[in-house]
Amino acid sequence: MISLYLQDCTYFTRKEILRLFYRYRDLAPQLVPLDYTNHPDVKLPYELIGSMPELKDNPFRQRIAEVFSEDGEGNMTLDDFLDMFSVLSEMAPRDLKAYYAFKIYDFNNDDFICKSDLEKTLNKLTRNELTEDEVRMVCEKVIDEADLDNDGRLSLEDFQHMIVRAPEFLR
Amino acid sequence: MNVNDIIDSAWVILLQFPLMRVLLPESEGHQGLSAALRALLGDLTFLNFLSLYRPLSAFVSIFMSTCLSVRSPVDEEGVHDSFNQLIAEQSQNGGPSEAFELQQLQRDLDEEGRDGIAYLSSPGGRQGQRDMEWEDDERQTDSLIAERWSSATLKVLSSMPSRTIGRSRGAIISQYYNRTMQLRRRRQSRPAIRDFSRSARPSIRDYGIGADTTDAEEAERNKRERLVNNLQNLSVSDRVRMLRGMPLSVAEKSGLRRLALQKESHALSSSKIPCCSRLKYYIIIAVRQSWYSWLSFLHSLQLWQVALKRVSGRFGTGVLSYFLFLKTLLFFNLFLFLVTGAFLVLPQAVHPPALSAARPAFTGLEFLTGAGYFSDTVMYYGYYSNYTLRKSCRDDVSNGTSLDCVSKRHSYNMPLAYFVTIGVAFFVTCIILVYSMSKSFGQSFRIDKSHSILAVKVFCSWDFKVIKKTSVRLMSENICIQLKELLAEVNHKNVMNTACQKLSRLMVHGLAWAICIGGNAACVYAIYHFSEHMHQNLQLTSRSTIKDPLLYEASLLALPVVVSLINLLLPGLFNLAAWMEDYESPSVRTYVAIGRNLMLKVSILGVLCYHWLGRVAADPKVIRLQCWESFVGQELYRFLLMDFIFTLLDTLFGELLWRLFSERVLKRRRMPEFDIARNVLELIYGQTLAWLGVLFTPLLPAVQILKLLLLFYIKKSSVMMNCQAPRRPYRVSQMTTIFITLLCFPSFLGASVCVTYTMWSITPSTSCGPFRELKTMFQAGKRWVEELEKDNPNLSPLAWAHSYLVEHPFFLFVGAGIFLREKIRSFL
Numbered sequence: 001m002i003s004l005y006l007q008d009c010t011y012f013t014r015k016e017i018l019r020l021f022y023r024y025r026d027l028a029p030q031l032v033p034l035d036y037t038n039h040p041d042v043k044l045p046y047e048l049i050g051s052m053p054e055l056k057d058n059p060f061r062q063r064i065a066e067v068f069s070e071d072g073e074g075n076m077t078l079d080d081f082l083d084m085f086s087v088l089s090e091m092a093p094r095d096l097k098a099y100y101a102f103k104i105y106d107f108n109n110d111d112f113i114c115k116s117d118l119e120k121t122l123n124k125l126t127r128n129e130l131t132e133d134e135v136r137m138v139c140e141k142v143i144d145e146a147d148l149d150n151d152g153r154l155s156l157e158d159f160q161h162m163i164v165r166a167p168e169f170l171r
Numbered sequence: 172m173n174v175n176d177i178i179d180s181a182w183v184i185l186l187q188f189p190l191m192r193v194l195l196p197e198s199e200g201h202q203g204l205s206a207a208l209r210a211l212l213g214d215l216t217f218l219n220f221l222s223l224y225r226p227l228s229a230f231v232s233i234f235m236s237t238c239l240s241v242r243s244p245v246d247e248e249g250v251h252d253s254f255n256q257l258i259a260e261q262s263q264n265g266g267p268s269e270a271f272e273l274q275q276l277q278r279d280l281d282e283e284g285r286d287g288i289a290y291l292s293s294p295g296g297r298q299g300q301r302d303m304e305w306e307d308d309e310r311q312t313d314s315l316i317a318e319r320w321s322s323a324t325l326k327v328l329s330s331m332p333s334r335t336i337g338r339s340r341g342a343i344i345s346q347y348y349n350r351t352m353q354l355r356r357r358r359q360s361r362p363a364i365r366d367f368s369r370s371a372r373p374s375i376r377d378y379g380i381g382a383d384t385t386d387a388e389e390a391e392r393n394k395r396e397r398l399v400n401n402l403q404n405l406s407v408s409d410r411v412r413m414l415r416g417m418p419l420s421v422a423e424k425s426g427l428r429r430l431a432l433q434k435e436s437h438a439l440s441s442s443k444i445p446c447c448s449r450l451k452y453y454i455i456i457a458v459r460q461s462w463y464s465w466l467s468f469l470h471s472l473q474l475w476q477v478a479l480k481r482v483s484g485r486f487g488t489g490v491l492s493y494f495l496f497l498k499t500l501l502f503f504n505l506f507l508f509l510v511t512g513a514f515l516v517l518p519q520a521v522h523p524p525a526l527s528a529a530r531p532a533f534t535g536l537e538f539l540t541g542a543g544y545f546s547d548t549v550m551y552y553g554y555y556s557n558y559t560l561r562k563s564c565r566d567d568v569s570n571g572t573s574l575d576c577v578s579k580r581h582s583y584n585m586p587l588a589y590f591v592t593i594g595v596a597f598f599v600t601c602i603i604l605v606y607s608m609s610k611s612f613g614q615s616f617r618i619d620k621s622h623s624i625l626a627v628k629v630f631c632s633w634d635f636k637v638i639k640k641t642s643v644r645l646m647s648e649n650i651c652i653q654l655k656e657l658l659a660e661v662n663h664k665n666v667m668n669t670a671c672q673k674l675s676r677l678m679v680h681g682l683a684w685a686i687c688i689g690g691n692a693a694c695v696y697a698i699y700h701f702s703e704h705m706h707q708n709l710q711l712t713s714r715s716t717i718k719d720p721l722l723y724e725a726s727l728l729a730l731p732v733v734v735s736l737i738n739l740l741l742p743g744l745f746n747l748a749a750w751m752e753d754y755e756s757p758s759v760r761t762y763v764a765i766g767r768n769l770m771l772k773v774s775i776l777g778v779l780c781y782h783w784l785g786r787v788a789a790d791p792k793v794i795r796l797q798c799w800e801s802f803v804g805q806e807l808y809r810f811l812l813m814d815f816i817f818t819l820l821d822t823l824f825g826e827l828l829w830r831l832f833s834e835r836v837l838k839r840r841r842m843p844e845f846d847i848a849r850n851v852l853e854l855i856y857g858q859t860l861a862w863l864g865v866l867f868t869p870l871l872p873a874v875q876i877l878k879l880l881l882l883f884y885i886k887k888s889s890v891m892m893n894c895q896a897p898r899r900p901y902r903v904s905q906m907t908t909i910f911i912t913l914l915c916f917p918s919f920l921g922a923s924v925c926v927t928y929t930m931w932s933i934t935p936s937t938s939c940g941p942f943r944e945l946k947t948m949f950q951a952g953k954r955w956v957e958e959l960e961k962d963n964p965n966l967s968p969l970a971w972a973h974s975y976l977v978e979h980p981f982f983l984f985v986g987a988g989i990f991l992r993e994k995i996r997s998f999l
Contacts, residue, residue: 008411009424053484057643058635070420079421086415088635099418101630118629125633126651127644137658138625146626159630166627 006079010086017082024081027052036078046074049081059124063104064088072109098163102156113154115139340419341391344398347417351401354409395427402431474498478887484638486845487646489901490890491636493847493854494883496910500858501879503603507596507865508872514592515869518583520549522560531720540724541808546801550870553801553939559584586941586951590930593866597923600862604915611911615904625657642896649898683748687767690744694737695774698730702782705730706794713795731806731813734775738856739817741771742849757899761848765909768852773917776859779810780925788933798939804867808874811860815878818853822885826893845894847901850886851910855918862922866929 006017025032027048033040046065055061065074068084076084086092087100107117118139122130130138146154146162402410410431414424475498483491526547533544541550548554560583632650637643705726712723745767754760783803791799826843833839857875864871930949935942942948 005425005428006421008428009414009421011415054638057638057640059643059647060633070422077422079425083421093416096416096418105630122629122654125629125647126654127647129647129651130654134655134658138629138654141658141661142626142629145624162626162630166631 006082010082011089011091012082012086020082020085021078023052024078032078041077043069043071043075043077044081046076049074049076059127060104063107067100067103094163095160098160099156101163102159111156113159115143115153118142118154340423341394343417343419344391344394347413348394348398348401351398351405351409351413354413355401355404358406358409399427399430402427474501475883478883482887482890483636485642486890486894486896487634487637487642488903489847489906490845490896492903492907493845493850494887496851496907497854497879497883497886499607500854501876501883503600503858504861504872504875504879507600507861508870508876510596510599511592511865511869511872514588515555516549518560518588519555519585522556522583524554524556534721536721536724539809539812540727541805541812542724542727543720546805550868551798551801551804552867552869552941553798553936555589555941556585557941557943584955586945587955589941590948590951593926593930596865597862597926601919601923604911604919608908608911608915611904611908615908625654625661628653628657645896679752683752686748687745688770690741691767691771691774694741694771695778698734698737698775698778699782701733702730702778703786706782706786709794727805728809728813731809734779734810735813735817737775738772738814738853739821742768745771758902761906765848765852765913768849769913769917772852772856772859773921776856776863776921780863784925784929784933788929791936796936798936800867800936800940804864804871807860807864808868808871811857811864811871811874811878814853814857814860815882818882819885822889826889830893842893842895844898845890845896848906852913855910855914858914859918859922862919863925866926 006012007014010017012020021036024044025034028044031044032042046062046069049055049065050061055064058064062074064084065076066072068080068087069076070080087096102113105117105121106113107120108114113121119135122135122138143152143154146158148158148161149155402413405413410428414428417424419427475494479491479494482494530547531543537543537545545551546553628650632653634646637646708726745764748767749760749764754763783806787794787796787803788799791802796802826845829843833841833843857878861871861875931947933947935945935948937943942951945951945954
């Protein structure tokens with residue numbers, strides 16, 4: 001019964017959901033019960049989620065965990081966990097990924113990607129290898145290129161407009 | 172939805188979706204199709220006739236829900252009603268073994284050392300509490316509802332930005348309410364009257380204008396209810412697709428889903444279905460259920476899943492695309508093998524024909540040359556009988572003279588089967604290729620505006636599939652370098668080249684192209700003359716007695732070796748020319764490289780086809796060939812095998828030895844790069860040979876399958892050991908589209924043109940094969956139709972139709988083209 005609603009709300013088949021459940025449980029076997037019929041309120045702390053091989057070396061792992069978690073701090077329930085992998089999988093459509101990508105790059109959660117968000121993104125992408133000047137220039141150019149409503153920051157529609165034109169948006 | 176619609180959709184889905192699911196399991200949107208399949212069931216109000224046939228229905232529903240994982244409201248009470256039971260069932264099936272593989276992967280990655288625990292930044296709320304401009308939203312989207320747009324337009328419109336698409340939950344619900352409304356209007360002419368409340372006029376209600384309340388929460392609740400109402404009225408597939416695509420948390424989506432299903436289970440309509448169509452529905456459902464369960468079983472086999480994850484974790488999606496392409500080709504060949512195996516090889520193997528000559532002894536050389544012991548086996552065209560195979564019953568064997576009583580029942584018309592099988596296999600392959608090509612095009616075709624390159628680079632260049640630490644570091648470095656380059660390019664605007672510089676660049680380009688085309692032409696000329704020389708050699712040796720049959724057979728390998736050598740060495744020349752030209756843009760360099768390699772392969776295959784069809788087939792008596800088709804089949808087998816051997820050699824020398832050389836002798840840390848484009852072109856070349864050879868060697872797909880399996884493991888080990896990821900940015904979806912297009916157009920089209928030409932105009936051998944006494948192979952079909960007409964004069968319209976439609980292929984192609992176009996359009 002549980003898996004039925006999960007199959008309809010995520011892009012996974014029953015087997016994949018089960019496999020992901022095992023992986024969730026493996027992170028903290030003493031915390032996660034095997035029986036989920038009563039919807040136990042179990043949240044795994046961010047440190048455990050961030051130690052998974054898929055996320056361990058990803059510079060954006062913390063933002064990803066924060067975006068998908070209910071409390072916004074990276075502590076995930078099973079639903080959040082499945083949601084995260086569902087959106088990150090190959091089967092999720094581009095619009096959905098673009099929506100969540102926008103939220104991930106929006107570090108201060110103000111629903112806009114402003115200059116400081118962009119700077120943080122760039123630094124994470126390049127592991128702080130670009131100089132300050134270069135970072136500043138890139139940010140200016142990006143906002144120049146993508147900002148359609150000319151308010152100095154990228155809104156969701158600017159972002160989506162740009163993504164629609166880029167077939168290489170993989171995730 | 173009437174029965175015709177159902178059958179039509181069933182045909183479409185059965186034909187296109189299952190094969191797509193098998194062949195391209197990675198493709199986006201296949202889940203939508205699988206849901207469409209289930210939707211077709213839901214729409215037939217499965218519940219209704221089940222409720223009338225209670226005992227049978229109980230059995231059927233339990234059976235189906237246990238074995239075939241039906242997802243309809245009925246089996247909410249089905250067998251798996253607790254996660255516990257699910258886990259228990261899975262653990263019996265060895266579920267944790269997959270977890271073990273993933274643990275292994277984790278251990279591999281852990282060897283690099285753990286990263287430090289990241290800091291926690293200040294928490295933010297998950298959804299903002301923005302204020303919504305409801306009227307604005309509705310006014311804007313009402314104009315969308317007002318007209319009926321085509322699905323393509325709606326798709327484009329729905330992905331376009333709208334001013335008020337916010338991030339709050341209310342906004343998302345509102346947006347999705349409108350989308351479900353559009354979907355409902357698209358599916359039906361208008362929502363049913365009973366869905367409206369009594370007090371409102373239908374036309375106003377349609378536009379979803381909100382109640383007069385100004386309270387935001389109340390409005391949100393209203394919207395939510397209406398969204399649930401819409402969801403409930405959609406078909407199951409649409410509902411699932413909408414739910415999945417909503418950017419809400421899973422908890423909220425499940426709440427919406429529960430509400431929608433609750434309402435649906437209350438509102439079961441009690442309309443009766445006419446009696447005779449119930450049986451039809453039942454049959455269709457049963458067939459589709461079993462087909463769907465077979466597909467999910469196949470999908471769960473997950474061929475090479477861990478290996479692919481390792482490769483993508485280290486090298487990214489570029490190198491992964493090569494291995495996925497290999498997997499796709501494997502499934503194409505599997506399909507071909509199943510079709511030819513079931514309809515050609517098996518019947519002939521069960522009814523072996525009388526052997527005319529003694530079979531030569533088995534020496535080991537057969538595996539290389541394909542001739543000798545193998546030449547008179549089910550592997551080649553010459554073995555197949557040209558009569559109708561019948562199951563004979565022998566009464567009296569002990570006497571020595573046995574009377575064969577021929578039973579009329581189990582008869583199998585071999586020539587017709589051969590002709591039809593090859594034709595149908597090619598036709599279905601064509602449909603699948605065109606479909607996957609159109610889908611790939613739809614995903615990757617974008618207007619390439621040059622003014623947002625930097626933004627695209629920042630947001631879209633991170634490859635989330637890469638999980639190994641060193642690879643991540645490498646990717647960061649690459650992105651950094653690319654950003655710096657882009658910045659430099661954008662800042663220092665292009666210095667105007669003087670006329671002299673432009674002229675010199677043009678000359679360099681011209682020289683490089685001249686070298687490439689010249690090299691190409693020289694090789695083609697060499698192959699032409701070498702093949703003619705071999706042909707004459709064969710004439711001479713066939714006249715005199717063969718002194719050493721082994722040497723004779725080995726000499727047949729000379730042409731394949733020469734061709735494979737040219738295939739191996741000439742791309743090196745092209746690389747040299749490209750290095751000399753020094754293109755600035757890496758994508759242009761890749762396209763030029765692909766173009767040159769393609770030119771080489773197409774010209775080689777053209778010369779070879781001329782040699783086989785124009786020289787050998789035209790006059791087989793000159794080289795004393797009893798059976799030219801078997802000879803051509805053997806040649807193709809040899810070519811395929813030599814291609815494989817030379818690819819092995821190339822992997823060995825090009826990658827392993829080069830890495831050792833550069834490490835020990837040159838003392839460089841850089842490992843060779845994996846050249847994706849060249850390797851994919853090699854795969855396409857091999858597949859073209861396989862398609863050319865199916866007509867002459869029905870077992871060639873099996874050889875190709877073995878070759879691809881071995882190639883996968885060899886390439887994977889070589890890549891993991893010896894190579895590094897490409898440094899230059901690789902545009903995966905564009906490249907994948909190009910490769911699928913190349914597979915369809917020059918490769919498959921060329922092969923099918925050759926096969927069609929062979930079937931239509933070349934005289935088959937008179938002493939072997941299923942088309943022995945016929946003028947052309949195509950006559951097999953004609954003769955069968957004539958026989959049918961003779962036996963049963965009522966079928967003369969069929970003969971007339973056959974003679975007009977099939978013999979004039981123009982109508983066939985036009986009809987197929989129109990049909991394909993409509994289907995592709997509906998799927999795009």
